[in-house]
Amino acid sequence: MILIHCPYCDEQRPEIEFANAGQAHIARPSDPSAMSDEEWEHYLFIRANPRGRHHERWRHNHGCGRFFNAVRDTVTDKFETTYKAGEPRR
Amino acid sequence: MSEALVRSDPIPAGPFLGRDASLKAAPRLARYVLRARASAAVEKVLGAQIPTAIGGFANGVACLGPDEWLMFASDGRESPVDESGSVSVTEVSDRSVGIILEGARAAEILATGCPLDLDHFAVGRATRTIYETVEIVIVREAMDRFHIEVWRSFAPWLWTALTTAATE
Amino acid sequence: MTGYRLPTGGRIDRATPFKVRFDGRSYSAFAGDSLASALLANGVQLFGRSFKYHRPRGIVGSGSEEPNALISVTRGPGRFTPNLRATNVEVYPGFEAESQNRWPSLRFDFGAINDRLGMFFPAGFYNKTFMWPRSFWERLYEPAIRRMAGLGKSPTEEDPDHYSATYAHCDVLIIGAGPAGIDAALEAASSNQRVILIDEQDEAGGGALADPALWPWLARSMKALAGMPNVTILTRTTAFGYFHDNFIGAVERMTDHLADIGSGPREKLWRIRAGEVVLAQGAIERPLVFDGNDTPGVMLSSAAKVFALRYGVAVGRSVALMASHDSGWQDVFAMAKAGVGIAAIIDVRDEVDADLRAQAEELGIAVRLGQSVIGVRGRHGVTAIEIARNDGGASSTLACDAVLMAGGWTPTVHLWSHSKGTLAWHDDLGAFVPDVPAEKARCVGACAGLWNFGQGLTIDALPTPKDKARIKAFVDFQNDVTAKDIRLAVREGFRSIEHIKRYTTNGMATDQGKTSNLNGLQIASTALSRPVTDIGLTTFRPPYTPQTFGALAGHAKGSLFQPTRKTNIDGWAEENGAVFELVAQWRRARYFPKAGEDMLAAVNRECRMVRSSVGIFDASTLGKIEVVGPDAAEFLNRMYTNPWKALEPGRCRYGLLLKEDGFIADDGVSARLAPDRFHLTTTTGGAARVLNMMEDYLQTEWPDLNVWLTSTTEQYAVIALQGPNARKVLEPLVEGIDLSAEAFPHMAIREGLICGIPTRLFRVSFTGELGFEINVPSAYGRALWERIMAEGARYDITPYGTEAMHVLRAEKGFIIVGQDTDGTVTPFDAGLDWAVGKKKPDFVGKRSLARPDLVASGRKQLVGLLTEDPNHVLEEGAQIVADPKQPIPMTMIGHVTSSYWSETLGRSIALALVADGHHKMGEDLFIPMPGKTHVAKVSSMIFYDAEGARLNV
Structure with missing residues (x-):
């Protein structure tokens, strides 16, 4: 069980308090109806599957309850950094 | 109308005495979830200072998230009222029950299923966390006393788990 | 000396003798004995039969590395533990164990025929032989192989023990309480850090336990540590896995060593988070590979020393040492001084340190340099060995009753490897040692390759003049892998050690190759003519030693397995005979049978009463x-x-x-x-x-x-009151709410008081009848329920469960998400077009409703089904076809999602997802089932009161 730094609580907390919430920095389009089928498909289904650095969303659901962003290495399972939702991609 | 309805609670009314630790139901409390973008708005509604850092606990109010406070009050207190539209007040008095875990082994017993390092969880801190698979809120009221909040339907399981640990 | 017990010495308590039983025979033992030491003291050499060839096997090691002596311990009903290492099992008065993998007895084992047929069982034998015909595998080959080749029997009874668990945190975790670990603990403890020191043995000391000169130091050190409040010492505790961020899993055995297990937990799972981890796990001695090296009586030199000096047991009366490393010499010197008879020292090296030779001479021990053991006499125990000069010439025979192997040392890097720390090959040690850590961790002592055992020669197998294809020189004792098997794998084209491992199964037994990995690697290296560093090492994975399921489950057993969530009203349901079902983690009343009623009769009655008078339902779990x-x-x-x-x-x-x-x-x-x-x-x-x-x-x-x-799920208890008399029941209980149809229409909410308690009163219906859902603070749920039951008695108010609720809602065509939908159903598929705001510019999912595949024809749509035979209730999940006469495999066009007997309608009803179902109204479809194909007509989903007249009253 890894430790994850929650950027809202500003402390390392055990993984069991958290839930992964998929790839980060995929914003819901402001006007979905204006999107082509291909664009919508891309938004809905197409996700990165990198070996190494991966931007993910996590939620501290058994803690402060906040969703936040993280950079995790998918090879080593080590977190490089975590940051609040809405902050620029790192 | 005949006599008033009787409350029934999911854990025993009497205390459980374990080895160097006891467990008992907390007294009946009023509970409110307060949500707001700014703590100042909540303070205005309550007319009292509240903790602003996550994990803080003061005046019966625990700061659980950046915009979330859990308030405990003695039973019968009037609900806080917000007229500004900037604070969400939701009564949750019956959502959870409180368990008081007390004694020299209190932290040791909580640690049987709670993954936090309680040596580094100071008196006066509060947080939402987990005991095995069950979400709880803990308030460290003294070195050897924790107030544990657990949703009502999970309370019998948690009571059994903690009393089992207190027996070992 | 009595049997093989030395007259003095050891850490056993000679003042506490008792009897233990092994395979039904009684043996004497002392407190402090392991099963291995107790039986060896009684002259027992035969401990088990090997996995594949059923060869007789004895003790090889003295601890967790033991590959052979796997036994089963019985201690009363349900308490049966197979596959324990006799070297790790502490005995107590009344202890009882049996050997494994033999029939009818250990000495006369029918399966030993496999050994005679050994030439037919080379590496990959099973893979090659039992491939064809395919259908034979499950029915014939696998059951037969499992009977013949195997370990202990699985327990068949429920485990009556309970288990404990905890999290723990420390600044420094030291794994292994040998001299290096104890020194590390003393150092860390003196700087006031939180220290946990764990060791798998019954007492701390590690290698020092077999070195009486260190006992005063050991006692002093452990006393000092025990007196420090910041130090936790856990013995009988195995660190089985090292996970990310210095998270270590360990199991403490609390009662297995006790004659009276009491009522406490049997084992405790420690989940430890450490600031720094110090690995002081020591090193394991390497066996030597030669013909007959698996004969009972052939064992590791270091193990024999442990038996002599820690347990006061001689492993033989005349013991020969076969060494490629100085450490074996030191072992037999110590044993000789303790009174063990030494037959000879044979060393494969031509030269050894002059000081060693001088000591041997002083002790009167014969020395043979440049020679090797090339064969072992005796089947159930060593009687003699054949020895030959490495440079040729005639062989000679030496009588002895035990052979010690000193093949050098392998640092115990299992946990280091779990943590993803890297290893580096050290030529001078002939071993992989920890290199770059992946966590905040370090290795100390022999675990780091730092030892004072002297020098050695790293060899793959002892030289022999015999035909290497015809001898049985074992590498992996537990999985019966010989040097020949590994060479065969290389000849057949395997190059990677990972492939060689899986083909030969070398290192894949429960001991994960603690004694075999390095020898296997050396043999592969020689066969491939490539250095070991090119071949690599296989990966160690948790657990370090096998652990019980009970320990890993911890408290999560029985009523603590997982929470069963109960509503405030659940107790009433239980007292009133409800039959329950689990919905997610909630326990819900499914129906309330009266005397003599089965489920159908109860549900029919409950449905009738809701439609004709009033029913009451616990909806708190919403x-x-x-x-x-x-x-x-x-x-x-x-x-x-x-x-x-x-x-x-x-x-x-x-x-x-x-x-x-x-x-x-x-x-x-x-x-x-x-x-x-x-x-x-x-x-x-x-x-x-x-x-x-x-x-x-x-x-x-x-x-x-x-x-x-x-x-607010748990803030409110919710009581649904449904039926034409619902309002009449409610009226006398409610204050401040006008319940009339005009003032409080369907799909409205009012706040007021019920029985003096604040309520949020919904006028809603999931049954199609006049209905209310009463929300009150949870703690009042049961009292309010009872009050309503009393008030409703004159209307024969009837509690109903989830089954009746399902029937009633299905009669109205109300879907249940997750039953009538499966994550691929759109609102249009479900006939819920009316619930989609056509004019809304956006909502979650709106854009997708225009996806080409969601507007295409042929989608499965939710429809009603009425069977031709009104008395037949279709099975939920049954597949639907358009043409029952088509050849198999048929084209399935949908399936039944909900199906019930409708008491209201006096016939069966069903909901189904059917391709293009909305355009098949009135068509007959077919549901082929074993024995009969059922016919059903596609209908509207609303079977009852389509106009909703019963709601608006």
Whole structure:
């Protein structure tokens, strides 16, 4: 069980308090109806599957309850950094 | 109308005495979830200072998230009222029950299923966390006393788990 | 000396003798003995039969590395543990164990025929032989192989023991309490850090336990550590896995060593988070590879020394040493001084340190340099060995009753490898040692390759003049892998050690190759003519030693396995004979049988009473979310398919929630309490998921909205009162709410008092009857239920369970998300077009409803089904075809999602997902089942009161 730094609580907390919430920095389009089928498909289904650095969303659901962003290495399972939702991609 | 309805609670009314630790139901409390973008708005509604850092606990109010406070009050207190539209007040008095875990082994017993390092969880801190698979809120009221909040339907399981640990 | 017990010495308590039983025979033992030491002291050499060839096997090691002596311990009903290493098992008065993998007895084992046929069982034998015909595998080959080749029997009874668990935190965790570990603990403890020191043995000391000169130091050190409040010492505790961020799993054995196990937990799972981990696990001696090296009586030199000096047991009366390393010499010197008879020292090296030779001479021990053991006499125990000069010439025979192997040392890097620390090959040690850590961790002592055992020669196998293809020189004792098997694998083209391992199964037994990996690697290296560093090492994985399921489960057993959530009213249901079912983690009353009723009779009665008078139902498990804030209506408008902004306070609306992919995620009726406050309901199973989804949109997509969500699922007990007499039952109990049809119409909410308690009273119906859902603070649920039961008695009020609820809603064509939908059903597929706001510019999932595949024809759509035989109730999940005469495999066009006997209609009804179902109204479809194909007509989903007349009363 890894430790994850929650950027809202500003402390390392055990993984069991958290839930992964998929790839980060995929914003819901402001006007979905204006999107082509291909664009919508891309938004809905197409996700990165990198070996190494991966931007993910996590939620501290058994803690402060906040969703936040993280950079995790998918090879080593080590977190490089975590940051609040809405902050620029790192 | 005949006599008033009787409350029934999911854990025993009497205390459980374990080895160097006891467990008992907390007294009946009023509970409110307060949500707001700014703590100042909540303070205005309550007319009292509240903790602003996550994990803080003061005046019966625990700061659980950046915009979330859990308030405990003695039973019968009037609900806080917000007229500004900037604070969400939701009564949750019956959502959870409180368990008081007390004694020299209190932290040791909580640690049987709670993954936090309680040596580094100071008196006066509060947080939402987990005991095995069950979400709880803990308030460290003294070195050897924790107030544990657990949703009502999970309370019998948690009571059994903690009393089992207190027996070992 | 009595038997093989030395007259003095050891750490056993000679003042506490008792008897133990092994395979039904009684043996004497002392407190402090392991099963291995006790039996060796009684002259027992035969401990088990090998996995594949059923060869007789004895003790090889003295601890966790033991590959052979796997035994089963019995201690009363249900308490049966197979595959324990005799070297790790402490004995107590009345101890009872048996050997494994033999029939009918250990000495006369029928399976030993495999040994005679050994030439037919080379590496990969099973893979090659039992391939064809395929159908024979499950029925014939596998059961037969499993009977013949195997370990202990699985326990068949439920485990009566209970287990404990805990988390623990420390600044320094030291694994292994040998001299290096104890020194590390003393150092860390003196700087006032939180220290945990763990060791798998019954007492701390590690290698020092077999070195009497260190006993005073050991006692002093452990006394000092025990007196420090910042130090926790855990013996009988095995660190079995090293996980990310210095998280270590360990199991403490609490009662297995006790004659009286008491009532406490048997084992305790420690989940330890450490600032720094110090690995002091020591090193394991390497066996030597030669013909007959698996004969009982052939063992590791270091193990023999442990038996002599820690347990006071001689492993033989005349013991020969076969060494390639100095450490064996030191061992036999110590043993000789303790009174063990030494037959000879044979060393494969031509030269050894002069000092060693001088000591041997002084002790009168014969020395043979440049020679090797090339064969072992005796089947159930060593009687003599054949020795030959490495440079040729005639062999000679030496009588002895035990042979010690000193093949050098392998640092115990298992946990280091779990942590992903790297290893480096050290030529001078002939071993992989820890190199670059992946966590905040370090290795100390022999675990780091730092030892004072002297020098050695690293060899793959002892030289022999015999035909290497005809001898049995074992590498992996537990999996019966010989040097020949590994060479064969290389000849057959395997190059990677990972492939060689899997083909030969070398290192794949329960000991994970603790004694075999390096020898296997050396042999592969020689066969491939490539250095070991090119071949690599296989990966060690948790657990370090096998652990019980009970220990890993910890407290999570029986009533603590997982929470069973119960409502406030559950106790009443239990007292009144309810039959329960689990819905998510909730226990819900399924039906309330009266005497003599089966489920169907009870459900029929419950349904009849709801339709004719009034029923009462515990709906407390419904998920509830309070949505509060100026933007509450805007938020719900974005989440749900239908419009919410115009909903007036005091009114309710059915909300349909989609995922962004357009498929139905959840549904529920929600009420507007005030302009800025809504009371949402969700399905029982969807409560947490819906709240999470809504929080996700709120926090990350629309953080500008001023609205907050709070789960109130458990704040309210919910009692549904349904049926034409519902209002009459309620009226006398309610204050401040006008219940008349005009003042309180269907799909409205009112706040007031019921029996003096504040209530949120919904006028809603999931049955199609006049209905109310009464929300009160949870603690009052049961008392209110009983009050309503009393009030409703004159209407014969009837409690009903989830089964009747399902039937009643199906009669009305109300779907259950997750039963009638499966994550691929759109609102249109489900016939819920009316719940989709056509004019709304956007809501979650809206864009997807225009996806080409969601508007294409041929989608499965929800319809009603009426069987031709009205008495036949279809099976839920049954597949539907259009043409029952088509050849198999038939084209399935859908399946039954809900199916019941409708007491109201006097016939069966069903809901089904059918391709293009909405365009098949009135058509006959077919449901082929074993024995009979059923015919059913596609119908509307609404079977009862289509116009809703019964609701609006």
